[in-house]
Amino acid sequence: VFDNRLKKSLGGKKILVTAGPTQEPIDPVRYITNHSSGKMGYAIARAARDRGAEVTLVSGVTNLKKPIGVKVVDIVTTEDMYAEVFNYFDEADIIIKAAAVADYKPKDVAENKIKKSDSNFSIELSRNPDILLELGKVKGDKILIGFAAETNDLLKNAKIKINKKNLDFIVANNISEKGAGFKGDTNIISIIDSLGSIKKYDKMKKEEIAEIILDKVYDLIKLKE
Ligand code: CTP
Numbered sequence: 444v445f446d447n448r449l450k451k452s453l454g455g456k457k458i459l460v461t462a463g464p465t466q467e468p469i470d471p472v473r474y475i476t477n478h479s480s481g482k483m484g485y486a487i488a489r490a491a492r493d494r495g496a497e498v499t500l501v502s503g504v505t506n507l508k509k510p511i512g513v514k515v516v517d518i519v520t521t522e523d524m525y526a527e528v529f530n531y532f533d534e535a536d537i538i539i540k541a542a543a544v545a546d547y548k549p550k551d552v553a554e555n556k557i558k559k560s561d562s563n564f565s566i567e568l569s570r571n572p573d574i575l576l577e578l579g580k581v582k583g584d585k586i587l588i589g590f591a592a593e594t595n596d597l598l599k600n601a602k603i604k605i606n607k608k609n610l611d612f613i614v615a616n617n618i619s620e621k622g623a624g625f626k627g628d629t630n631i632i633s634i635i636d637s638l639g640s641i642k643k644y645d646k647m648k649k650e651e652i653a654e655i656i657l658d659k660v661y662d663l664i665k666l667k668e
């Protein structure tokens with residue numbers, strides 16, 4: 444790995460990584476979120492730093508240690524992430540969207556704690572912006588990488604996402620497989636590129652997956668030069 448990192452340096456490149464979940468408030472004490480730990484995005488940020496890149500990490504709420512030598516921008520909601528990603532988009536050469544973004548948010552946030560009543564209660568949700576879709580529209584010659592979390596029809600769904608969001612490649616993982624997904628230290632991924640070619644990998648540590656992703660980024664940069 445060390446030799447490879449030296450060979451495939453990202454010195455001089457600016458990388459924007461997103462990681463972790465977003466949280467959408469319901470009232471002052473409650474929120475909607477998902478099981479994302481942030482581990483995958485943080486591993487990518489550390490690995491990119493170690494290859495000499497200038498790294499900005501836009502992070503949802505996680506329990507992880509802030510990586511030294513990485514600019515960490517903390518956010519809570521999807522709207523916050525959207526704003527910060529576009530703050531740093533112009534200067535970035537490479538954007539890797541590992542975050543698990545909440546697709547919906549409560550339409551209205553209650554100012555005071557919602558009290559229980561004897562009847563049923565429901566929350567009306569409204570759509571959040573799709574950050575990656577918006578990035579894809581203005582991508583230019585930047586390298587744009589997404590993730591796809593699926594429980595079924597993995598490759599079919601991931602292929603739709605890569606085209607719709609104008610990505611260079613997508614890292615697809617079946618979060619219902621054992622050893623894969625949001626919480627653990629390992630994942631089982633397939634990488635699909637913009638030509639539709641698919642490579643499936645065995646179960647690996649998230650650190651190793653980060654290196655694979657960055658090797659691919661490096662190869663893409665060389666192709667574009
Ligand atoms: N993504 C995003 N903004 C959103 C939703 C998703 O930027 N509002 C990004 C994620 O960071 C990820 C990719 O889009 O890189 C795919 O996320 P995923 O949830 O798998 O796909 P969706 O497009 O949201 O579709 P669905 O949840 O319906 O499968």
Ligand code: CA
Nearest residue numbers: 543544545546
């Ligand atoms: Ca989604």
